[in-house]
Amino acid sequence: MTYIAKPKVHHPSLKKNEIGLTRRDYEGAITTLCAGCGHDSITAAIIQAFWEMSIPPHKVAKMSGIGCSSKTPAYFLREAHGFNSVHGRMPAVATGANAANGDLIMIGVSGDGDSLSIGLGQLCHAIRRNVNMLYMLENNGVYGLTKGQFSASADPGSTAKKGEANTMQAIDSALLALTLGATFVARSFSGDKAQLVPIIQAGLAHRGFAFIDIISPCVTFNDHEGSTKSYAHTREHKVEVVQADFVPPADEITADYQAGTVKNVMLHDGSWVKFRKVADDYDPTNRDNAYAHIRDHQRKGEVVTGLLYLSGDSKDVHDQNDTVPGPLYNLPHDQLCPGNDALQKLQQQFR
Amino acid sequence: MTSRVNDFAFKIATANGTGSASANGLIMQAIFRMGVPVTGKNVFPSNIQGLPTWYEIRVNKHGYTARTPHFDLMLALNAATYAKDVAEVRSGGYLMFDSSWPLDEKLKRPDVTYLGVPLAEMCNATFKGVRERILMKNIAYAGVLAALIGMDTEVIAALTKEKYAAKKALLDSNEKAIALGYDYARANFPCPLPIHLEKMDATTDSILIDGNTAAALGAVYAGATVGAWYPITPATSVMEAFKGFCMKYRRDPDTKKKKFAILQAEDELAALGMVIGASWAGARAFTPTSGPGISLMNEFIGLAYYAEIPAVIVDVQRTGPSTGMPTRTQQGDLMLCAHASHGDTRHICLYPADPREAFEMAAKAFDLAERFQTPVFLVSDLDIGMNDWMVPKLAWDDSYRPDRGKVLSADDLEKARSFYRYLDVDGDGIPQRSLPGVHPKGAYFTRGSGHNKYGAYTEDGDEYQEVLDRIARKVQGATKAVPPPVMKPTPGATMGLVTVGGCHAACVEAMDLLAAEGIKVNYMRVRGFPFGDEVRQFLEQHEVNFIVEQNRDAQLRSLLMLETGVHVEKLESVRYYAGFPMSAHHVISGVKAKLEKAA
Ligand SMILES: Cc1ncc(C[n+]2csc(CCOP(=O)(O)OP(=O)(O)O)c2C)c(N)n1
Ligand code: SF4
Numbered sequence: 026m027t028y029i030a031k032p033k034v035h036h037p038s039l040k041k042n043e044i045g046l047t048r049r050d051y052e053g054a055i056t057t058l059c060a061g062c063g064h065d066s067i068t069a070a071i072i073q074a075f076w077e078m079s080i081p082p083h084k085v086a087k088m089s090g091i092g093c094s095s096k097t098p099a100y101f102l103r104e105a106h107g108f109n110s111v112h113g114r115m116p117a118v119a120t121g122a123n124a125a126n127g128d129l130i131m132i133g134v135s136g137d138g139d140s141l142s143i144g145l146g147q148l149c150h151a152i153r154r155n156v157n158m159l160y161m162l163e164n165n166g167v168y169g170l171t172k173g174q175f176s177a178s179a180d181p182g183s184t185a186k187k188g189e190a191n192t193m194q195a196i197d198s199a200l201l202a203l204t205l206g207a208t209f210v211a212r213s214f215s216g217d218k219a220q221l222v223p224i225i226q227a228g229l230a231h232r233g234f235a236f237i238d239i240i241s242p243c244v245t246f247n248d249h250e251g252s253t254k255s256y257a258h259t260r261e262h263k264v265e266v267v268q269a270d271f272v273p274p275a276d277e278i279t280a281d282y283q284a285g286t287v288k289n290v291m292l293h294d295g296s297w298v299k300f301r302k303v304a305d306d307y308d309p310t311n312r313d314n315a316y317a318h319i320r321d322h323q324r325k326g327e328v329v330t331g332l333l334y335l336s337g338d339s340k341d342v343h344d345q346n347d348t349v350p351g352p353l354y355n356l357p358h359d360q361l362c363p364g365n366d367a368l369q370k371l372q373q374q375f376r
Numbered sequence: 377m378t379s380r381v382n383d384f385a386f387k388i389a390t391a392n393g394t395g396s397a398s399a400n401g402l403i404m405q406a407i408f409r410m411g412v413p414v415t416g417k418n419v420f421p422s423n424i425q426g427l428p429t430w431y432e433i434r435v436n437k438h439g440y441t442a443r444t445p446h447f448d449l450m451l452a453l454n455a456a457t458y459a460k461d462v463a464e465v466r467s468g469g470y471l472m473f474d475s476s477w478p479l480d481e482k483l484k485r486p487d488v489t490y491l492g493v494p495l496a497e498m499c500n501a502t503f504k505g506v507r508e509r510i511l512m513k514n515i516a517y518a519g520v521l522a523a524l525i526g527m528d529t530e531v532i533a534a535l536t537k538e539k540y541a542a543k544k545a546l547l548d549s550n551e552k553a554i555a556l557g558y559d560y561a562r563a564n565f566p567c568p569l570p571i572h573l574e575k576m577d578a579t580t581d582s583i584l585i586d587g588n589t590a591a592a593l594g595a596v597y598a599g600a601t602v603g604a605w606y607p608i609t610p611a612t613s614v615m616e617a618f619k620g621f622c623m624k625y626r627r628d629p630d631t632k633k634k635k636f637a638i639l640q641a642e643d644e645l646a647a648l649g650m651v652i653g654a655s656w657a658g659a660r661a662f663t664p665t666s667g668p669g670i671s672l673m674n675e676f677i678g679l680a681y682y683a684e685i686p687a688v689i690v691d692v693q694r695t696g697p698s699t700g701m702p703t704r705t706q707q708g709d710l711m712l713c714a715h716a717s718h719g720d721t722r723h724i725c726l727y728p729a730d731p732r733e734a735f736e737m738a739a740k741a742f743d744l745a746e747r748f749q750t751p752v753f754l755v756s757d758l759d760i761g762m763n764d765w766m767v768p769k770l771a772w773d774d775s776y777r778p779d780r781g782k783v784l785s786a787d788d789l790e791k792a793r794s795f796y797r798y799l800d801v802d803g804d805g806i807p808q809r810s811l812p813g814v815h816p817k818g819a820y821f822t823r824g825s826g827h828n829k830y831g832a833y834t835e836d837g838d839e840y841q842e843v844l845d846r847i848a849r850k851v852q853g854a855t856k857a858v859p860p861p862v863m864k865p866t867p868g869a870t871m872g873l874v875t876v877g878g879c880h881a882a883c884v885e886a887m888d889l890l891a892a893e894g895i896k897v898n899y900m901r902v903r904g905f906p907f908g909d910e911v912r913q914f915l916e917q918h919e920v921n922f923i924v925e926q927n928r929d930a931q932l933r934s935l936l937m938l939e940t941g942v943h944v945e946k947l948e949s950v951r952y953y954a955g956f957p958m959s960a961h962h963v964i965s966g967v968k969a970k971l972e973k974a975a
């Protein structure tokens with residue numbers, strides 16, 4: 026488990042990022058998840074994304090609920106504060122931490138049980154508030170940690186390991202996020218790091234709630250035939266609508282794509298997302314279109330992936346609340362306490 | 377009736393939503409400004425419009441502020457409750473009614489003097505708009521009352537002017553309405569009645585304030601920057617007041633940007649989650665709620681206790697169980713707050729008795745939460761929270777600096793050889809903590825699952841137990857930091873009277889009345905949990921202690937028994953829990969009943 030400290034031996038020739046850190050500096054404890062668990066591949070993508078962006082690990086807060094997926098924050102960014110809260114309630118804790126210190130770079134990792142059953146309300150409200158964080162839903166269609174019950178994202182007709190078929194509708198978290206007005210919605214696959222890394226990076230750069238649903242097969246309880254969240258099924262049925270490249274703020278956008286096939290969207294920190302069209306009719310800045318597109322493909326049994334929707338106009342909780350710049354937690358007391366004179370004056374109105 | 381100057385009570389019966397609150401407030405404030413001690417209690421329904429509502433005002437020159445069930449004068453202005461209201465008048469008392477309509481003869485009592493005032497008729501003749509006619513009827517009854525009990529007309533005039541300084545039209549109608557009532561009463565009744573006011577000088581250093589406003593002020597003064605909540609009666613006004621004060625005091629003078637964040641959560645689970653997240657990240661954060669909210673918060677309370685995260689929870693108690701009577705008062709959450717959540721837990725609780733203590737203890741709660749890195753409950757109730765109390769003026773010591781506890785700065789961490797979150801470095805059970813984003817060396821993993829003293833995950837029994845035992849020691853250490861009990865010895869007394877919170881007023885009055893009958897008691901009011909040793913000593917010292925509280929199951933008595941180990945036979949329970957504030961007679965009759973049984 027997470028108390029197994031990973032030896033921190035660096036090879037001198039390891040490649041360093043802009044702040045002089047190697048990829049190993051972005052790792053955490055050795056994973057205790059099952060070998061082959063999709064969650065571990067996502068962890069690797071997270072490490073890669075943060076390292077490439079040269080984010081100081083200790084500026085990051087890693088939030089999660091309870092579940093196999095929620096354990097993963099222990100496995101990346103060891104110099105960041107982590108918080109395993111309670112089942113399904115990570116969004117609230119993240120919202121509070123963000124209110125106290127808006128300068129924290131916040132990443133939340135959750136599971137489909139955590140997010141779509143016990144925590145569905147909290148997820149919805151975090152989206153509605155547009156809390157400035159990257160929220161990754163590691164979606165395997167089952168409860169991993171409690172050993173294989175169907176989750177709310179299990180597709181109707183898909184079967185459990187012992188053959189029992191799911192009869193209920195699935196909650197599609199990307200459609201949910203779009204409906205609720207999320208400002209950043211993506212779907213990816215744990216087995217597609219090339220797609221996932223730039224999406225994570227764009228999500229980190231996005232000001233507001235960046236939601237990524239990631240199909241992340243559970244090899245132990247949901248990787249059989251009959252599962253729609255298995256490696257095989259996902260590989261066969263996933264279609265990418267756009268290829269999203271993340272371009273850091275310092276890099277210039279060059280017109281290396283033909284007009285009409287590429288769309289550039291600037292994020293608040295000056296970085297860019299370059300959308301290269303794969304599907305002709307796809308416009309990732311049009312919410313209705315994104316919704317319809319996902320539904321159309323769903324009917325054909327396909328899973329649409331990529332950065333599905335990005336709003337160019339996103340106001341997070343601090344923008345909405347009009348709070349002072351910088352964190353609230355360390356404002357000096359004399360700026361917070363009105364003092365005894367004010368108290369005496371105020372009390373005139375209580376006489 | 378013999379003349380009773382500055383010692384009487386009256387009650388105003390109206391319907392909810394008719395605008396009587398401002399008239400009642402005016403009456404209270406005018407009496408207060410005459411220098412006469414006064415308290416007001418709102419008895420209101422869980423409904424927005426139409427149902428009966430009452431306002432009780434007690435005038436008492438000795439400063440007794442408990443509720444009294446005896447009314448010398450009833451303003452029976454709600455036909456729906458006439459019968460009930462008539463029955464509540466003290467024999468020899470008065471009843472004022474709206475004589476625009478005839479009063480049912482069956483409702484007339486021979487021992488009560490009836491004062492009919494054609495309020496509706498007069499207001500209909502004087503005011504034009506429908507809404508204005510209804511509103512001004514209230515102000516008119518205030519005018520009648522002013523004449524009946526001899527309120528100072530200059531004080532009323534000044535108050536009205538202050539209130540409507542910016543609204544000339546309203547000022548005119550208010551003045552007209554007061555005069556309507558006042559002149560009618562003077563012309564038709566022997567004014568003032570034998571129960572009446574005379575100017576005193578007993579309120580100069582006091583204010584009229586409700587406990588929720590005071591608690592909110594405490595949070596502002598303590599430097600709380602994050603408030604998260606979900607609306608619930610009777611706690612709602614805590615956050616409303618906090619917001620109001622923050623808008624006044626907490627905005628950047630140039631940009632008007634806010635130095636606070638108020639998060640209206642989707643439910644109480646989320647509200648406490650937000651508080652925990654904010655506190656974990658270093659802010660002083662709190663949530664106001666009531667019993668049903670605490671029930672929902674239980675899982676998170678356990679997390680904050682075990683992961684050692686500060687959190688301030690203001691519990692404005694109402695009656696339970698379940699939805700109970702949302703607008704009635706009780707002390708039904710004493711056990712719940714002391715031991716909330718699953719597993720072994722024990723929480724620091726503060727028990728204010730009035731709004732002044734609500735202010736002081738609210739501020740204190742943040743210091744204790746941060747010092748001990750644990751949830752702290754401010755256990756108030758509806759009576760304290762929503763009623764106007766006369767309390768000594770609030771004061772703030774400007775030399776106060778928040779006690780942030782053992783939070784390591786970037787510098788501390790830089791210099792430290794190592795940092796382990798849950799190590800008992802100083803031997804007081806309180807570990808050091810670090811905040812996210814401050815320094816790479818401060819990183820640790822916060823979790824509600826088993827962890828050892830180094831902060832690492834563990835399922836090793838010994839390691840788990842070591843941490844759990846330290847937390848117990850830590851919280852026990854708070855006995856010296858919570859406010860000590862208020863004790864009042866009585867020479868020659870061999871029995872004890874023990875209470876908590878808002879029962880204080882009733883107990884103080886009851887003790888005087890009991891002493892007049894030769895029943896002497898020593899008094900103790902507990903103000904903090906866990907209890908200190910002086911609490912045990914007080915109980916031990918007496919053969920019998922009467923434990924006065926407002927709940928069915930004697931929760932304070934149970935806590936005292938569990939915590940102090942004092943024998944059950946020493947603890948006699950005196951309870952009243954019908955939902956109204958306790959009166960002295962509840963205490964007296966309870967004590968006497970126990971004494972008779974023993975005799
Ligand atoms: C209040 C509460 N109820 C139930 C549980 C048990 N529980 C732990 S993890 C989990 C489900 C996790 O599923 P998911 O979020 O999909 O994560 P996965 O393990 O599949 O990655 C459940 C039901 C709990 N910890 N808390
Ligand atoms: S049970 Fe499933 S989700 Fe959990 S670690 Fe194993 S493979 Fe991953």
